[in-house]
Amino acid sequence: MKIAVLTGGGDCPGLNGAIKWVTKTALDPKLEEKRSVKFEVLGIMNGWKGLVEVNPDDPESCARHLKHLDEQVVRTWDRFGGTNLGTSRTNPFNPKNDRSEKLLENIGKLGIDVIVAIGGEDTLGVAHILYKRGIKTVGIPKTIDNDLSATDYSLGFDTAVNVIMEEIDRLRTTAGSHGRIFVVETMGRHAGWLALHGGECSGAYMILIPEYPFDMNRICQLLREREGREIQYSILVVSEGAKLADTQGFYKDEKIDDFGHRSLGGIARYVSEEIENKTGLESRYVILSHLQRGGTPSAHDRLMARRFGIAAIDMVLHEDFGRMVSLLHGDITSVSLKEVIDQLKLVDIDKYYDVERYNGRRSIL
Incomplete structure (x- = not known):
């Protein structure tokens, strides 16, 4: 089974760690030994842009837009900020420049079985549309704004x-x-x-x-x-x-x-x-x-990147598609991509904000 992993939207610390642990978990020898499952991991360069622009029939184009990942390649990635796969804000479903048919065609030609998309509302919105079109997708939350609903944490915030x-x-x-x-x-x-x-x-x-x-x-x-x-x-x-x-x-x-x-x-x-x-x-x-x-990711972002990456492969194994890894009330779980993109998680003024002082609320007052 071929898993493609990509990062979209703005970069942040923690992305490389998530890519590393998606790769390490998918290629763990015990998976094949205990579950008779064998994965291949393909990194997509520059997010959805890479999947749209790659020519699967051209080796030079594939070398430019794709990167085969293994444990040796990603061994040190979690130590670094940014994303070694590159990123973009490309929207294949943009009504003014719809390239969705090319996207779907390339996914088929490349033999991709599952896409793990790491990103915020826009990147995960594309993953949700693809899921509705029959493509198996799994999301990992990333945004320094920490505004994705249905998860208490998104990579990069800390x-x-x-x-x-x-x-x-x-x-x-x-x-x-x-x-x-x-x-x-x-x-x-x-x-x-x-x-x-x-x-x-x-x-x-x-x-x-x-x-x-x-x-x-x-x-x-x-x-x-x-x-x-x-x-x-x-x-x-x-x-x-x-x-x-x-x-x-x-x-x-x-x-x-x-x-x-x-x-x-x-x-x-x-x-x-x-x-x-x-x-x-x-x-x-x-x-x-x-x-x-x-900058380099904090200890918390490294830890959450590991947990989210491992959980993403658990979701693949359980065929938990069209969903995103989530941290809720201290537990790693999953939520539907639709729930994630339907609304943003905003600051609750009554709970957290003092409108008189323009500051964080002192709840005892």
């Missing part, structure tokens, strides 16, 4: 939170030395988990998230109150998807990707400049951007 914490720790020395306000922009299009966890870990004075529109006058009021307590500096953490009341958010430009998303950007600069204009307090902004995706 490392990204640690990056935010470390960078804010560095900013404190310069903020304190100059008595400045720093507005730190994190990723998070629809969900504020990254900003909220990163801000709470870092002791940020305010945290702005997409789930609760903010008011600049309230921000300035809170900063003036803090200044009155003779505190030298303040750190604000703002998610890229946060928005003012009655606005649609901040965007870099009008460009739209294959999945219909516009690039977010500009909110940290706006908040920083408005603070200076309204209060006279010196303010700077920092956009962490792709730093949050980079």
